[in-house]
Amino acid sequence: MDKNDRFLSSDEKLLETGLFSDVVVKCGDKEWKLHKAILCTRSVWFEKALTGQFEEATSGVITIQDFQPEAVEWVIRYIYTGVCDIATLRGPEKMTMTNFVTCFEVHSVADFFALSPLAKIALDTLTAEFDTKLPAIQLQQESCKEWLPELCEAIRLVYEDIPISDTAVTSIRKAFVSFIHTARYYFMKEPRFTKFLDEEAPLLSLDLFRAMRATGDFIAHPLDPYCSFCKNKPSRAEKGYYTHIAPEPLKLTACCSNCAVKKDFPSGMQDWLAKDTRALG
Structure with missing residues (x-):
């Protein structure tokens, strides 16, 4: 174990025991006894909350309402350990066929708390999973039918509350568009997906049109x-x-x-x- 690992191991022990804590973070029915020195040096969001003119700076209590306790747990554990294995975050009782939704949720909470390395882990994990599935779909060796509901749910979350006029494509949105665009010859033959596009994802349809226009590719040959x-x-x-x-x-x-x-x-x-x-x- 190198020096950095030893320090992170000690930090994880502080997280587990709550020893020497000087700040409390609350979310829903869960709370964590944490440490300002660790939070403020590893997250700009916590630094501003605990050192500025906010009530939290004097009370030592931060209440988070924008995310579920599970997502806040991911952030706190990453801050203390520097580790995030997205495939295991849900636990065995919540296992899914893909990590599409989890990657989006981790990216969102990481972006909120200004944790760009964690956001990169989420984006890289998502891109790697897309890259694994693409050849099998393109070569017609795998059907998307089994995991299509999870893909659609992730897309719903990506485009939630985004106005149709919004053309600012975020990195996570771009990853989903690129995946669908690359395998469009197969997704467009899947009735459930085309129905989803028509009824629930008009902005994705527009993004796909922009992607095809940018590449000059409007043909639909398999x-x-x-x-x-x-x-x-x-x-x-x-x-x-x-x-x-x-x-x-x-x-x-x-x-x-x-x-x-x-x-x-x-x-x-x-x-x-x-x-x-x-x-x-």
Whole structure:
């Protein structure tokens, strides 16, 4: 155990025991006996609350009403330990098929408390899960039907209370748009998802339109699960699986990693890896 780990372990002990606490944080029916020195040096939000002209600075009691106690627990534990394993936050009794909703909730609470490293953990975890699912969906090896309700619930939360005129795309919103846009040929064939778009997510529809307009891609041809060059079908573990919209004729072209290395493309397509390719592996 290095020096930093020892310090964090000691901080975690202070969190668990409440020894030497000088501030109380309350949320719902739960409260934590905490330490100003730790909170203020690791969160700008707590620093302002406990050192400014606010009542909390003199009373030593902070009441949080914007989040559920569970989310506040995530923040406090991260502040004291520097660790956040999103996959285990819910506990075995609340296990889900994906981490879509949890990633959004962690990102939201981290953003509120000005904890950019925690927000990055949430965004990176979400992006990694999207990247894992994309090749399987693109190669038609996996259906989105089982986890589609969780995706829709996460999208509801992302777009909640955002006016239709809002064009400021946050990083978490951009991640969801990118995922749906990349696999749009398959999501748009799923009746439950198109119904969800029509009835509950008009702003996502607008974001998808903007994404297609930005890439100049309005075609809706499914991607051939076989490499367009060697005609082999990449496996689920294939790394570096690419899609590309060839300019002439306008169609989707697939390329496995072996052909990508060889760069054995038809005339006029030698530079498409550098310009227009999305790596899905």
